[in-house]
Amino acid sequence: MTDTLSDRLVARIRETGPITVAAYMAECLADPGDGYYMRGDPFGTAGDFVTAPEVSQMFGELIGAWTLALWYKIGAPDPVRLVELGPGRGTLMADFLRVASLDPAFLKAASLHLVEISPALKQRQAETLSGAPLTPEWHDRFEDVPDGPALVVANEFFDALPVHQFVRTESGWQERLVGLDADGALAFVVGSTRLPDTAVPAACRGAKVGAILETSPASTAAMAAIADRIVKHGGGALAIDYGHLATAPGDTFQAVRGHAYADPLKKPGQADLTAHVDFQALGEAAEAAGAVAHSGLTQADFLLRLGLIERAGRLGHGQEERVQNDIRDAVERLAGPDAMGHLFKVLAVTGPGILPEPFDSRPAAPHDP
Structure with a gap:
């Protein structure tokens, strides 16, 4: 049975829920055994x-x-x-x-x-x-x-x-996460965490729904x-x-x-x-x-x-x-x-x-x- 980084990430998400893009990026680049670098x-x-x-x-x-x-x-x-x-x-x-x-x-x-x-x-x-x-x-x-x-x-x-990503929705900027799709594969999902309005850069406050903000x-x-x-x-x-x-x-x-x-x-x-x-x-x-x-x-x-x-x-x-x-x-x-x-x-x-x-x-x- 294989134990790849992908397997471990999928198991982690199934157990504790979707993870931030930043956490995913950090794991992929710096995992002690399978990190890219x-x-x-x-x-x-x-x-x-x-x-x-x-x-x-x-x-x-x-x-x-x-x-x-x-x-x-x-x-x-x-x-x-x-x-x-x-x-x-x-x-x-x-x-x-x-x-x-x-x-x-x-x-x-x-x-x-x-x-x-x-x-x-x-x-x-x-x-x-x-x-x-x-x-x-x-x-x-x-x-x-x-x-x-x-x-x-x-x-x-x-x-x-690592970067965090936020998606502009009708209700504000919500964090984009890495979760699982219907087939159990890694996929982007939108989480419930909302970026406070005071933390949104001025240049991004007029962005359209669906826009991505990275921090x-x-x-x-x-x-x-x-x-x-x-x-x-x-x-x-x-x-x-x-x-x-x-x-x-x-x-x-x-x-x-x-x-x-x-x-x-x-x-x-x-x-x-x-x-x-x-x-x-x-x-x-x-x-x-x-x-x-x-x-x-x-x-x-x-x-x-x-x-x-x-x-x-x-x-x-x-x-x-x-x-x-x-x-x-x-x-x-x-x-x-x-x-x-x-x-x-x-x-x-x-x-x-x-x-x-x-x-x-x-x-x-x-x-x-």
């Missing part, structure tokens, strides 16, 4: 999806240069904790540290901390960073990182944190913890993810398996589950903790202002045509309007009085679909 390496062309660091070394290099500039802008504290949340294969950090190695003062001041729950990915990160100039320490929670000023990088981290207490709590750390100890944070700059209704809960969209209720634990990040909510959480949120940029805005084109030119100079074409393709994937460029947004968080580039340069173009 606990089973192996989902990244790259052989996995289920490709992240920006896997597209090109230029992504991690530019983030490294940005972080070094921020370190100097906040007074070059020594020591400083360099923290990455959800480091994937360690690719971004490997490229980051190649840039950091050009600055001995930063390497002397910094210690490297990776926040990761997956044993398999911790092993992969250790292999990737085996020759890096900083030796990583791993933590299951951001709160476990030692005190002191921190520079935090979170690329495609917040999209994997992520896990995301806002994580950002609040980061911002609180920055306010108390100094530092800064950079979050890059796909999502929207302004809170709005919409059903963005999705599954990806084998580089294609899949039914999120089919084969629990065997597909990546994500939801679009609400950058307005993240910024508000940071500012409620006393930090300053710098937003309004797409990934294209951010990378192009940091010198993506110039870096691509230097990488391609003197190379054969095939290499130059690959570099051009990478630029298009990272910054093109039909790829990651406009879908992904960027948020920086600092203490008061700090204006990190390129957020203090010319206004961003309005690219929020």
